[in-house]
Amino acid sequence: MKNKIGILILFFISFLLATDYPHNNDSSIKDWDVRCKSCHDPHNALGPYLAIVNGNYNMCYSLCHNPTGDAKNFVIDETKKANPGTGGIHHAWDVPGDNSGYDASTSTATYINYYVTTGVDANNLVCSTCHEQHNHRNGKPFLMADAEEMCRDCHAPRSQNTPPYTSHPVGVPIPATKDYSVPANLPLFAGDTIGCMTCHDVHYAYSDTSEYGTASSGTRTSLTDTLKNWAANQFVGWQVKIYPAGSDTGNWYQVRIISSNTSNTISWTDSLFGAGIIGGNRYVIRKTGSGDGYLLNQIINEICTMCHTFNNNNLGLHLTDTTVLWPGGQYGSNYAYVDTLGNVLPPARAADAIPNSPLPSSFRNSCFNCHWPHGWPDDSPTTGVYPKLCVEEISIGDTLNNEEEDLCYTCHDGIPAYDVKSKFQDSTHHPVVDSEQIYQPLDRTRKVECTNCHNPHIITAQRPLVFPDSTDVLIGWMKDPVDTLAPYDSIPDYVTFCLECHSSDFDSLARDPIDWGPYGDVHGDSVATGTSYGDVIAPYSENQILNGFNYVLACTDCHDPHGSPNIFLIKTVVNGQPVSVTQYGYWYELCTACHVLGGPGWHANQTSTDYCAGGCHDGHNSSLF
Amino acid sequence: MIKLIIFSIYLIGSISYRGLASDFAICKDKIWVSYPEENFILNYQAGFKIIVKKPYALFSSGDTLFFVSNNILFAYTKGRKAKLLDLPPGFYIRGLKVKDTLYLLERESSKILKIYLSANGIEQKGISFPLYKPRDFILKNRKFYVLERGGPAPKIRIIAFDLSGSLIDTIFEKIGTIGGGIVFDDEGNLLVSDALYGKIYKIFPAKGTIIDSFGNYGSDSLEFKTPTRLIWKNKKLYILNERNSRIDIFAYQIIKIDEKPFEGIESKGKRLFLNIIVPPGVYELSIFSVDGRKIKVISGLNSLRGKIEKKLNLNIKPGVYFVILKEKSGKFFIKKGVKIK
Structure with missing residues (x-):
């Protein structure tokens, strides 16, 4: 009796399910002869839904999706299940659907079906967790729901479209600013919207070079895209995946290996079924391989900058300099996780990784030196992830946290990069530590962190400054005397930049600025040499007649903005001369780095070799500065 | 009187490899494994690869390895690959050589292509069978034993034909599953792999009865995930344990194997x-x-x-x-x- 009821239910359900190509028989495209009883047995079923065998994937693979089966072009290879960081090109299956490491939970998902909750495969991901194998009514190929929706359904915590983000945003358009570009070789949704599947795919995701396009025309063994200009046979051995188009029910998600290509046509030998390629078929050509398990549509180190183009593709040194490489967490973060084979693993695979590892050299100047796209676990508090998807504490201007410099310090503590950290520990230093910033009533506009001056994405060694709200590196009109640029080249406009804060708005720090104009004082654009104030030392002795300009003092000619053992952040070396100023007014070493004393003019009778402030030079507040 | 037949088989070794192989052959004691998805054939012992697109139908004779790639039959011997002949378009999945004749099983049209190698050149002849998605075949006592699926509803079905393709008899049928490979042992018994359930059946061909079986679905010892190709050679049964990425080696007696010495x-x-x-x-x-x-x-x-x-x-x-x-x-x-x- 029980069996009869089962049979009746099966036949009733089969009418509702209505099978689609190629999981049907008598198709006009090709008769695969897949019938109900290919997978179901009303009398001796061992699997759920009268399936002939228990084990959903085993049935799909062993019956058809194997190298000698009917679906030999869609082999779902168990040895290529994704193991993020290690390898794989297919989303994993026969693994728990609830996995907090990947923010995955099928048990709380919306699209729950039998396979999620019941039977031998319960609680595990299997083919039918995502696929409704009978028809395409919810999406091709045989999907339970729209693919993007399904990603976000299971990985719900990563479905974020409002800041602050703890995972890369999805469901948001590419911002129309010069820091972003619409990627030519990543898929977007609704025209300009980023989704999970912009970066990832579910099957045949090799995490390697991919090229997207739309067919102009084609046949059953070729595809032409007249917009392309490829090198001949550059894609031999690569895979082409063709997205659905038109009314041909056989025109969907075909996958073939390319046997040859011309400048705008790719060809393969195993004919497509149905009418073949038509104009409008979107496609992606992918370099094949064993993948890295992250299931990316492009190479991991290149995918970010396809959208994040920063300042019209003028990427800064952190994204171009080949010496930039994460040395391993130093100040609390345990990033990066690298296994013994040199694979970079995600937080979910901590057990397989060596924490605090340096990134392998293949990650030089990549975004992954500072960021992890789904957030890296914060060491304190341990319940969240670091802000801005960073891998260590970072200043973002809206929190108070004495560790906000840790990300920058990880490299900028002398090894491997310029030691800024010890500068901030000198007797005078810029107050980047929060406790030093709140000696006046807490005013967050006074907050200054590394990123308030330096935008790490676009700065260069020569152009290290960016106004906090700007997307441009700061370029100035002043000429560089001895610093990092070639002589006479423009240096950043340090004056404007520093005075942004060091103005009268900050009364205790207010300074009388130099009159930088051409008719102002001699530290500005006025002629500095040959005056009654005495001679100056090269290169400041060069003048307008020789060069068409005067060197104008930048704040950084005398001050080290990070820190110094001297008072007022005065540099220890000015114009190539060692300078020590530990008491107010003892400017002698500082001034004589550029000025010749004892000659004609006011300093003809100068005898003191140290104290200069006695009624004459009282720093920036003096009219004789 | 109850006749008790004890089926004892010993797992005497396994060789593990990486990736998804769909076929293998033993050529002069060397095991070759084909990877159609990766486009190469691997000499397991030497780690040497023959790079070739979509290799299928791997088989050997003497010191020559044969395989089909893109409808071309190749022979590989003494480190050299040679094109033997162009084949009619098809999906050739199994092959064997008996004396001067090669046989290739073409799945889509259910044919065995018979190829004579003689001093006068190469002759081809197709033998059609009324079969449904054949998977493997073997030639013994001037009969073809073909493993097929039997129809849309999966079956393990072994049918015997004479050399002209005329039906002799259905030797064995088991519904609800599919076969992966067949082979005869030295005692004249048929061994067939159950690709879906991970079992190996020993069949007495005269009566078509299962004498015994071993194996279960899984990854552990004596377990199989999609067992397919079977080879009987030198009193040993080699089984391609496809999804476990290994070849399991069995014998009816405990014997030493050379593939992986296990001393100490x-x-x-x-x-x-x-x-x-x-x-x-x-x-x-x-x-x-x-x-x-x-x-x-x-x-x-x-x-x-x-x-x-x-x-x-x-x-x-x-x-x-x-x-x-x-x-x-x-x-x-x-x-x-x-x-x-």
């Missing part, structure tokens, strides 16, 4: 002394009865500097057992029969 295991009384040279790693040692029951498992055996040295006290009855040593990741897998006194 001795028993004295109920003690087992291990002194095994193996790659560094963490190993698990399992002790099975000859009928495949797992008796004991010892985990966490570390190979320090490439050697496991350990004395184990086994509280098990005297008898013959086999011992399987498996590296944690499955990269290394060896087996030996031992007698516990």
